[in-house]
Amino acid sequence: MRAEQPETIAAIVAAHRAGTVTPAQTIARSYQRIRDHNDPAVFISLRDEKDAIAEAEKLAARKDTANLPLYGVPVAVKDNIDALGFATTAACPAFAYTPTHDSTAVKRLRAAGAIIIGKTNLDQFATGLVGVRSPYGIPRNSIREDLIPGGSSSGSATAVGAGLVPLSLGTDTAGSGRVPAMLNNIVGLKPSLGMISTAGVVPACRTLDCISVFALTVDDAALALSVMAGPDQADPFSRDRPLGALTRLPPNLRLGVPRNGQLIFFGDKKAEAAYGEALKRWTSLGATLVEFDLEPFYETARLLYEGPWVAERYLVIRNLLASAPDAIHPVTREITAAGARLTAAETFAALYRLQGLRKIAERTFAHLDALVLPTAPTVYSTAQVLANPIELNSRLGTYTNFVNLLDLCGLALPASMRPDGIPFGITLLAPAGHDAMLASIGRVFHADTKLSVGAKGVAQAPLAPLPAGSGDEIPIAVVGAHLSGMALNGELKALNGRLIEATKTAPDYKLYALQTTPPKPGMLRVDAGRGAGIELEIWALSASAFGKFVNAIPAPLSIGTVRLADGRSVKGFIVEPEVLADARDITAYGGWRAYMAEKATA
Incomplete structure (x- = not known):
C-alpha cells in the first residue's frame, strides 16, 4: 500500500471526512492485507467482506458522519467479547455460543462509526500471557516470527501490529492487554476497572477483568477508550469514572522506579539496558525519578495465581471441566483445575492481605504521579514457551499481575527496538481514575522515541495539538x-x-x-x-x-x-x-x- 494512505485512526477518520478515501476502500484494504498477511491463526472468525463493505457504504450515506469519532474504522474484537453476527468461542470450540446482542463495548464502538470485521484468537479462556494456548493455532508475532505473539490477546495485538486493522479490543486480567502490545511494538491501554463495561465478556476473573485497547498511537487508544467508557446498568462491576481530557506534560512530573536491586530481567541484559535508556528518556523530558519499594507489588502479583483468584477462572469452565475435560487446552486445564481446591478460609485470608497491600500502594502513590516499569522482563520464542509453558508464562507477568488486584490503570508503550530486533516496552501505572493523565504523559514519551508504529515501518505523525483549554x-x-x-x-x-x-x-x-x-x-x-x-x-x-x-x-x-x-x-x-x-x-x-x-x- 502507498505510504500516503492513512494508518492511524486519526488519519483514517480525517481521510473519510475529507473524501480522499472512502470507508468502503478502507475496509477493502483491511481484507486485502489479511489475505496478504496469510496467517489463519489471527482470526477465529472473519466477517464476509462484501457484508462489511456494504455496511461501510451505508455508513458513508448517513448525514451525521461528522459526529462519528470512529467513522469507518475497521475493528477486530477478541473472541471472548460478544459481537452480534459472530460466535463467541473463548478459543474453545466446545464452549462456543452465538450471542443475541453486542457486548456494551462493541455496541458503543458501532454507535461511534466503527465497523467490526472479525473475532481474534486468544489464549484459551484468556488464561495466559504467551499466545500459544489455542486450538486455533498460534498467531505469528508481527515483528519477528520466531517470537511468541504474547497473550492472552494474541490475535488482537498481532492484527494491529501487522497493520490489518488500526484498532482492536483485548481483555486484561493479568497483563493480557500489555504484554502482547510490547511484543508487537504497539500501544496497549488497560483502563481503570469498571470504566469500560464488561457486559458481554466471557469472564476470566470477573472481579479483575477489563476490556483493553490496542492501537498504533496513544491518541488513538485514548479516543477509543473515550467512546467505550461510561457506566452500564448491565454490568454490576461498572463504575462511573469520568475519563477527563488530555493535557500537556506537567512541569513537575514524578515517576516511581524500583529500588536498586529489585528489578528482575531473568538474565536478559538487553532488556535491562533498554529499560535504563527509557528512564534516561524520561529524565530528558523533565521527569524526576523517585525510588519506591517494589516488593509489596511483587507480593500482590503472587496472590493472583497462588491465591483464590484462580477459583474465579475455575467458575467459568467448571461444567466443561466436569463434562468434557479434554476439550480444554491441557495447560489451561492444569492451571484452572487448581481453583476447585481452594477453601473459603484461604479466600478470606488472601482478601485481608490484599487490603493491606492496597494501603501500601496508596502510600506509594501519595508522592508519585505514576510508576514506570518494564512491560515484561524478557521475551521468549514460541519454541521456548512450548517446552516450558507455565514457568516462562509466569515470568512474563512479573510487572503485570499485580495491577488489577491493586485497582490501577496502565498504559503500555513502545520504548525502543533492541539491537537483536526485539521490541522493548515500558508500562505506566497509576491509581484508578488517572487514565487521562497516563495518556497525556505517555503520548509525549512515545512521540519522543520516534519509533515507527507496529511492524510495517510506518513513521509516527507529529503529535496532534491538544484542544484549546487543555493547559491551566x-x-x-x-x-x-x-x-x-x-x-x-x-x-x-x-x-x-x-x-x-x-x-x-x-x-x-x-x-x-x-x-x-x-x-x-x-x-x-x-x-x-x-x-x-x-x-x-x-x-x-x-x-x-x-x-x-x-x-x-x-x-x-x-x-x-x-x-x-x-x-x-x-x-x-x-x-x-x-x-x-x-x-x-x-x-x-x-x-x-x-x-x-x-x-x-x-
Missing part, C-alpha cells in the same frame, strides 16, 4: 441560558471565559425545559444511543473562575461529565432527574436555541 484552563460545556447571546452568558464573560467551540453531545442525552426564571433547560444522560445529540458550546475558564462558576450553580442543575459526539468527555451542565416530572421534553429540538427561537415566534 478548564473547559465547561453549556447547553442553555449560558450559550452565546443567551440570558446568562454574561456570567461566563464576567469570569473572563472564552468560547472554544460549538459542538454536540453524543446521542445519549435528553433535553427538558425547566420551570425556572430565567428559562433554563436541564440535560439528562440516558442509555447510549437512546437520546439525541444536543447542541452545546464549550467555554474555557481559569481554575479559580471555574470554581466560582460551579459554586454558584443552583439546584436542580449540577456539573457532571458530558460525552461529546466525537468521543471526548468534558465537564458540563446536567440535571437531577427527580425534577423532570413537570418539565417539558424538548429533545426533538436538538438544542436550547431552536426551542427558544420557536417559543419567541409562537
